Amino acid sequence: MSDTKETTGLSRRQFLKGSGAAAAATALGTAAAPGALAAQAPAAQPVPGMGPAGVKITLQVNGRKMSSTVEPRVTLLDALRNYLDVTGCKRVCDRGTCGACTVLLDNKPVYACSMLALEAQGKEIRTAESLVQGAKLDAVPAAFVRFDAQQCGFCTPGFVVAMKAVLEQNPKATPAEVEKGLAGNICRCGTYEQMRDAIYSLCNTKRGS
Amino acid sequence: MKDIDYAAPKTIAEACAILNEKGDKARCLAGGTDIIVQVREHRRDIDVLVDIKHIPQVNALNYDPSKGLTIGAAVPCYRIYEHKEIARAYPGLIDAAALIGGIQIQSRASLGGNLCNASPAGDTIPPLIALEATCVIVGAGAMREVPVEKFCTAPGKTMLGRGEMLVQLKLPPPKPRSGAAYLRFIPRNEMDIAVVGAGVAVLLDDSKQRCSAARIALAAVAPTPLLVLEAGAALVDGALGDALIDKAASLAQAAAKPISDMRGTAEYRKHLVGVLVKRTLNIAIQRARTG
Ligand SMILES: Cc1cc2nc3c(=O)[nH]c(=O)nc-3n(C[C@H](O)[C@H](O)[C@H](O)COP(=O)(O)OP(=O)(O)OC[C@H]3O[C@@H](n4cnc5c(N)ncnc54)[C@H](O)[C@@H]3O)c2cc1C
Ligand code: FES
Ligand code: FES
Numbered sequence: 001m002s003d004t005k006e007t008t009g010l011s012r013r014q015f016l017k018g019s020g021a022a023a024a025a026t027a028l029g030t031a032a033a034p035g036a037l038a039a040q041a042p043a044a045q046p047v048p049g050m051g052p053a054g055v056k057i058t059l060q061v062n063g064r065k066m067s068s069t070v071e072p073r074v075t076l077l078d079a080l081r082n083y084l085d086v087t088g089c090k091r092v093c094d095r096g097t098c099g100a101c102t103v104l105l106d107n108k109p110v111y112a113c114s115m116l117a118l119e120a121q122g123k124e125i126r127t128a129e130s131l132v133q134g135a136k137l138d139a140v141p142a143a144f145v146r147f148d149a150q151q152c153g154f155c156t157p158g159f160v161v162a163m164k165a166v167l168e169q170n171p172k173a174t175p176a177e178v179e180k181g182l183a184g185n186i187c188r189c190g191t192y193e194q195m196r197d198a199i200y201s202l203c204n205t206k207r208g209s
Numbered sequence: 210m211k212d213i214d215y216a217a218p219k220t221i222a223e224a225c226a227i228l229n230e231k232g233d234k235a236r237c238l239a240g241g242t243d244i245i246v247q248v249r250e251h252r253r254d255i256d257v258l259v260d261i262k263h264i265p266q267v268n269a270l271n272y273d274p275s276k277g278l279t280i281g282a283a284v285p286c287y288r289i290y291e292h293k294e295i296a297r298a299y300p301g302l303i304d305a306a307a308l309i310g311g312i313q314i315q316s317r318a319s320l321g322g323n324l325c326n327a328s329p330a331g332d333t334i335p336p337l338i339a340l341e342a343t344c345v346i347v348g349a350g351a352m353r354e355v356p357v358e359k360f361c362t363a364p365g366k367t368m369l370g371r372g373e374m375l376v377q378l379k380l381p382p383p384k385p386r387s388g389a390a391y392l393r394f395i396p397r398n399e400m401d402i403a404v405v406g407a408g409v410a411v412l413l414d415d416s417k418q419r420c421s422a423a424r425i426a427l428a429a430v431a432p433t434p435l436l437v438l439e440a441g442a443a444l445v446d447g448a449l450g451d452a453l454i455d456k457a458a459s460l461a462q463a464a465a466k467p468i469s470d471m472r473g474t475a476e477y478r479k480h481l482v483g484v485l486v487k488r489t490l491n492i493a494i495q496r497a498r499t500g
Contacts, residue, residue, distance in 0.1 A: 049227075049257065052212035072215035072258070075245070095246045099313065108287065108316040115241050115317065118215050119260060162312070184311020 050118065057121055061086055062130040070117050077101045079117035080127065088128035088157045099185030102158040103127050109165040109184075128157035131164060139202060140164050147198040151189035159185050163199060173203050210249045214257035220264060221347050221376060227259050229349045229372025237261050237374055239283040240317035242310065243326045266376055267321075272298065278380040282321025287312075289320070299380065300496060301340060301389025301410060305333040308393070321375050327361040327433070328402075334361070334434040335408025336391040338426035342380045348373035358426070361433040386413040388497030390489040393428065394481050396472070403429045404473045407461070407485035411444065413497045420444040420494075425457065425486060430465035430478055437464040440486070449494060458486040 051072035058067045061084060068083040077094075080086040080103070089112050092100035096114040103112045104126040131138035137145065140160045150156045159182065166173045166181035173181070178199055187195065215238075218224040228235050234256040236244055247253040261267045262283050269281045270288055272295050280289065286306040290296055296303050309318050309332055323333045324344070337357045344360050346353050349372040357378070360367055369375065389410035393403035406428030414421045423441040428434050440460040447453050467478035 050215045050217075052214055055215075071212060073210040073213050073248075075210075095250070096242055096310075096314065099311070102313055105316070109313045110316045111242075111313045114245050116215065116238075116245070116258070116260075118217075119238075119241070119262070165312070181312050184313040 055118065057117060059084070059117065059120055059125055060123065061125045062127060072116060072118055074117050075113050076103070076115050076117045076120045076125070077112035079120075080112060080125075083117075086127055086129060089161075090154055090157060092154065097186075098155070099158040099162060100155050102161045102185065104130075104161060104165055107165070107168065109162050109181075111184075126161070128161055131160055138164070140167065143198040143202050144195070147194050147201065149191055149194040149198040151191050155185060155187045155189075155191075159187070159195065163202070167202065175203075178203065211251070211254070213248065213255060215260060216257055217260040217263050221266060221374070224259055224261055224264060224374055225347060225349050225372050227257065228374060231257055232371050235259055237282075237325065239267075239319040239322040239325075240285055240314075241322075242314050242318045243322060261374065269377075270295075274298070274382055277382040280320055280378045280380070282325075282375045282377060283319045284321075285317050285319055286315040290315075298383050299340065299389070300500075301336045301391055301408065301493065302333070302380070304391035305336045305406075305408070308332060320378055324357065324360060324378070325367055325369070325375055327363070327365050327367050329361075329364055329432055329434060330403045330406065330429040331361075331434060332391070332393055332403060332406055332428065335406050335426035335428045336389060336410075337378065337380075337408075338434060338436050339389055339391075339408040339410035339424045340380050341410075341424065342378050344375055345377040345379060346373050347376050352376075354379070358434070358436040364432050384412055386415075386417060386497050386500075387411065388413075388493040388495065388500055390492035390496065392485050392489050392492075394485060402472065405429050405465075405467070405478050405481040405485055407482065407489045409441075409486065409489045409493050411490065411493045411497050413449075413494070417498050418448055420449055420453075423457070423490075425461055425490075427461060427465060427482060427486075430467040430482060435464060437461045440464065444490075454487055454490050457490065458483045461486045 054069040054071050056069050058065055066084045070079050070083055077089055077091055080089055089103050090100035092098045094113045096111045101112040102109050106123050131141050140163050162182055162185050166178055170177055216227055236255050238258040238260045267281045267283045270284045271279045286309055290303045290307045320333045323331045342357045343354050344357055362368055391408040393406035395401040395403055408426045410424050411420050412422040423444040425440040426436045440457045443457045443460050444453055462479050462482045465479055465482045467475045469475045
């Protein structure tokens with residue numbers, strides 16, 4: 001246990017001391033009777049505080065188990081990019097407003113920049129890399145290539161992952177569903193026209209219909 | 210980001226013990242869509258994030274047509290609007306849950322987090338108030354239940370005391386001939402903060418031509434979300450029609466105390482209150498008549 005952990009963090013030892021005192025107070029009858037919901041739980045068990053030093057984590061990324069040691073403050077995005085070398089998800093705004101970091105977490109699109117890596121343990125994570133099997137591109141990125149739906153391409157991994165989620169939910173997604181599914185992604189280059197073409201081809205609908 | 214601790218308690222008692230020990234230096238972590246950005250941008254100085262998503266009661270979503278709806282404080286929006294029975298029973302709540310952020314935000318963001326973040330513009334708060342939702346709060350020694358309209362006390366501040374957390378939101382079952390709606394005005398379709406939001410709920414009598422109860426709540430026009438009791442009460446005396454709806458809307462306008470900022474001037478916000486209250490009332494009445 002490092003010094004930092006003892007002084008700035010919620011170390012296991014500090015916590016044990018705290019909850020021990022609380023338990024003793026209850027035993028002596030000095031604490032108020034707990035309310036219904038509070039009483040359902042046994043007297044507080046020590047919860048291991050993690051960090052701020054590194055914590056060993058294992059994440060399930062694109063079907064593979066990957067382990068590393070990260071501080072609790074490290075976001076899922078930074079863990080993927082900087083610790084696990086999974087760089088498909090991009091860091092652009094880093095505050096949950098652009099969609100470049102979109103990954104699927106148990107099949108739901110989320111911003112990897114807006115959650116901690118620790119929170120993603122035990123969940124299935126899929127990034128844009130999961131849309132390439134060997135030399136074979138998934139239909140979504142393939143349509144983006146065919147319709148030239150990117151300029152700088154920085155937003156593209158986020159868009160294709162978000163679009164994948166739309167199609168997994170409904171392979172015949174309606175324009176309204178597509179719009180809702182992609183509303184959380186922004187393309188700074190403004191390649192929306194070509195993206196529309198790619199997306200309409202994926203949904204087998206004509207533009208304007 | 211500042212170096213922080215992370216704790217993932219499995220019971221309410223464990224979570225409250227940490228919150229009590231650390232006071233202001235600990236914050237709950239639900240969906241994280243507000244708190245993670247706030248910690249990273251040094252808008253909240255904390256030492257520990259208490260991830261409450263492993264606590265069963267905080268993650269549970271239960272609907273029973275006779276008992277009502279219980280929403281665990283950390284349940285993400287998508288679970289609420291993807292639940293067919295809940296979506297049918299509480300369309301006014303779904304209006305708000307389905308418009309927060311974009312799909313990625315809805316995969317994580319919770320109603321509990323929206324409420325505890327206590328933004329005057331929180332979109333789910335007016336419909337929760339209109340639908341008479343209550344907050345179940347647990348602290349180290351006790352549990353209390355308070356109406357949602359009492360929960361926020363100032364921008365970013367709530368009535369939660371040291372060691373307390375929000376565990377659940379409870380909504381009464383929808384009555385026959387009742388309807389609710391929420392609308393907000395923003396300059397773009399998504400991913401922005403409400404300039405004004407209005408959430409209303411109405412209960413019609415047997416004739417469906419008169420209102421026997423109504424509640425009107427507003428967002429982004431005061432330091433906290435606002436319940437305008439007199440505007441709801443005005444709907445109760447007389448045949449429902451444009452005149453009565455106009456009267457309720459002007460009472461709501463009179464109660465609104467907006468500020469001017471980059472999203473709109475105070476006058477503009479007052480004007481929007483009138484427009485949105487009329488529109489939401491018409492939708493809610495329609496839902497009550499047909500639902
Ligand atoms: C791109 C983007 C778009 C957004 N769009 C909207 C929008 O359209 N409308 C809107 O209203 N908001 C919006 N938000 C804000 C945010 O997503 C919502 O407020 C959301 O509901 C917060 O929920 P959460 O579960 O993520 O909360 P968190 O970030 O986990 O928590 C929010 C706050 O509440 C506290 N807290 C959480 N749960 C509890 C609890 N059980 N007990 C005590 N304290 C608790 C936390 O400590 C924190 O201070 C947006 C945010 C982003 C990044
Ligand atoms: S980098 Fe995550 S949303 Fe922009
Ligand atoms: S192609 Fe450059 S941001 Fe979209």
